Amino acid sequence: MSSSFDPAEHKLAPTRYFEDFALGEVFALPSRTVTEAQFLAFQAASGDNHPIHYDREYCRRHGHPDLLAHGFQVLIQTAAGAGMFPFMVEGSLKAFLSQSSRFLAPTYAGDTLYPTLTVASLEPQRTTGVLTLASRIHNQRRMLVLDGEQRYLILKRPTAAS
Template identity: 65%
Template sequence: MTGPVTGFDPRAHRMVAEQRWFDDFRIGERFPLPSRTMTEAIFLAFQAASGDNHPIHYDRAYCRARGLPDMLAHGYQVAIQTAAGAGLFPHLVQDSLRAFLEQSSRFLHPVFAGDTLYPALEVDELTPNRTTGVVGLRSTVHNGDGVLVLDGRHRYLIARHPAAVGASPGAP
């Protein structure tokens, strides 16, 4: 059954109305991501998705027998907390994003079940090209004690505004 036409346009249904282009970003601009407590459910979901079956990530008795306070989060489990899609960044660039180029992470301190993590992304690179540019984001994750547990980078290829390069809309 079809309802009455309401004038609704799905293309206008956006988290962020105004789109941003490469030239709209500034060094030091921050994009905090939602905090998240590393619950047992998150550990189980990560194990199911990754296939990692080492007991250090799911067996509390195994961990305690080795002097650990609880299950140890896998490094990738911590790194995925910096997924840009959890915040506003990808909504700001949904028209201008051309590619996710790379990601790297350094794991500085352990993360255990029950830890609450506070991820953030910060613009630390703006490398212009003719019609695009690379936006580099420093990725950080702090625990609830303020300890930096992950330091990394993301790099994205973002189109320059068509007016800035004399191109037609939608040109890469």
């Protein structure tokens, strides 16, 4: 048994504080091809039973080439937890304050989504700061399908006086 091992020190990334972030810094999230199985899982989880999300023939009759993803099914691709961000702030994150989004183009079964989070603003406060991340998703055709933002309350680096 090794007495020098401390599970609390087993981290994927060093803690970053509010001051450690820079405007324009980009956090890429894993790309994902949206499959029919994901449509069915989202339908089960959300309870949304509109046929535009699971009936191909209904979609075609209404002018869509395939199953149309629910906006929230697209939005969840920007979950910060899919990337390194939560590991960077696990010691400094105080709150997830808000999220907003605009759905700019349809997403269909088979589309591949490429989400990114970009530091859009830094609003310092006394002991914390508000970090705003622009959330964007492009598809395989380079079309912007989602534009939004996420706001987090992040601790400032502790000082010797605190």
